[in-house]
Amino acid sequence: MPKIDYLRISLIDKCNFRCQYCMPEGAELNYVLNQELLTNQEIISLLQGVFIPLGFTKFRLTGGEPLLRPGLVDLVHEIAQLPETEDLALTTNAFLLKKLAQPLYDAGLKRINISLDSLNAKTFDQIIGNRGGSRWQQTWEGIQQAHQVGFNPLKLNVVIIPGLNDTEVLDLAELSIKRQWHIRFIEFMPIGNPELFGDKAWIDSAYLREQIRQKWGLVESNIKGNGPADVFQIPGAQGTLGFISQMSECFCDRCNRVRLSADGWLRPCLLNETGQIDLKTALRNGQDLAKLQAQINDLLLLKPEINFKERDSGTDGTYSRTMSQIGG
Numbered sequence: 238m239p240k241i242d243y244l245r246i247s248l249i250d251k252c253n254f255r256c257q258y259c260m261p262e263g264a265e266l267n268y269v270l271n272q273e274l275l276t277n278q279e280i281i282s283l284l285q286g287v288f289i290p291l292g293f294t295k296f297r298l299t300g301g302e303p304l305l306r307p308g309l310v311d312l313v314h315e316i317a318q319l320p321e322t323e324d325l326a327l328t329t330n331a332f333l334l335k336k337l338a339q340p341l342y343d344a345g346l347k348r349i350n351i352s353l354d355s356l357n358a359k360t361f362d363q364i365i366g367n368r369g370g371s372r373w374q375q376t377w378e379g380i381q382q383a384h385q386v387g388f389n390p391l392k393l394n395v396v397i398i399p400g401l402n403d404t405e406v407l408d409l410a411e412l413s414i415k416r417q418w419h420i421r422f423i424e425f426m427p428i429g430n431p432e433l434f435g436d437k438a439w440i441d442s443a444y445l446r447e448q449i450r451q452k453w454g455l456v457e458s459n460i461k462g463n464g465p466a467d468v469f470q471i472p473g474a475q476g477t478l479g480f481i482s483q484m485s486e487c488f489c490d491r492c493n494r495v496r497l498s499a500d501g502w503l504r505p506c507l508l509n510e511t512g513q514i515d516l517k518t519a520l521r522n523g524q525d526l527a528k529l530q531a532q533i534n535d536l537l538l539l540k541p542e543i544n545f546k547e548r549d550s551g552t553d554g555t556y557s558r559t560m561s562q563i564g565g
């Protein structure tokens with residue numbers, strides 16, 4: 238088992254997009270009330286008093302859409318300043334990134350992952366559930382701005398959905414050739430959207446790789462991340478292609494992360510709710526941090542048993558909570 242030293246912190250469960258695979262229409266979304274969100278100060282107390290002493294050094298801010306969180310730049314600054322922080326990253330849809338990229342970079346954020354499922358404005362709007370004017374251009378400008386201020390590596394996350402954007406695999410992969418951009422294809426997971434895409438909504442990474450291999454060739458890359466992606470490269474390309482294949486291949490035995498939800502629940506696994514701990518209530522009730530640390534340590538020791546394989550899904554094999562609620 239790898240050392241568990243990576244905490245994904247969800248800052249908010251609300252979002253300015255409604256991606257079909259993440260917050261599908263009809264899904265019951267009971268947003269966390271503002272007073273139930275962990276405050277910046279509570280997040281820092283948990284990092285200093287609990288997670289860092291347990292050996293956590295890598296943090297990723299996510300959501301919902303983290304750029305909607307008030308006080309985000311200050312929080313980034315505070316986490317970046319902690320001497321134990323080895324890695325601080327953020328995952329965003331980039332819609333608000335044009336203005337925020339520079340302040341976030343200056344505050345100490347060095348790595349960013351951006352979700353971009355299509356280069357076609359119409360398809361993009363369809364995927365993100367947009368009914369007003371197109372949101373593609375502003376998102377693209379956010380990505381360009383992140384590139385310009387110097388975020389490196391810059392990773393683009395793509396979820397390929399049959400019938401929606403599966404004809405764009407090569408166009409999206411091509412973005413890795415001339416720029417040092419890392420495109421990561423994530424297999425769609427049936428979370429919070431049981432009926433949405435029928436029996437098989439996801440496409441195996443192996444099939445995507447085959448399409449790319451036939452067009453340009455594909456080799457394993459020397460550049461590896463610290464996450465679950467299998468990393469490849471088009472020969473001669475500046476960037477890489479990552480494949481996160483949680484549906485076709487189980488990678489639980491490589492998992493080095495736990496998740497903190499926006500309302501303070503610690504989850505040992507994305508799809509398995511066993512053993513969750515309510516850190517917000519503990520903190521607000523003045524529970525001793527050393528005791529909390531011991532409780533979390535016990536949960537970390539149990540983590541190898543708590544994984545996708547043993548997931549406690551509904552009887553139909555799907556999950557009621559959406560990714561935006563869990564904090565993807």
Ligand code: SAM
Nearest residue numbers: 259300301302328329330352394425426560565
């Ligand atoms: N709003 C931000 C964004 O979209 O990048 C951060 C939160 S989002 C929940 C984090 C990641 O989860 C995104 O890359 C998104 O594509 C992915 N995601 C959401 N729902 C998913 C699903 N059902 N299957 C696979 N990936 C999903």
Ligand code: SF4
Nearest residue numbers: 252254256259301330
């Ligand atoms: Fe929002 Fe991100 Fe979910 Fe899309 S994937 S609805 S951008 S939280």
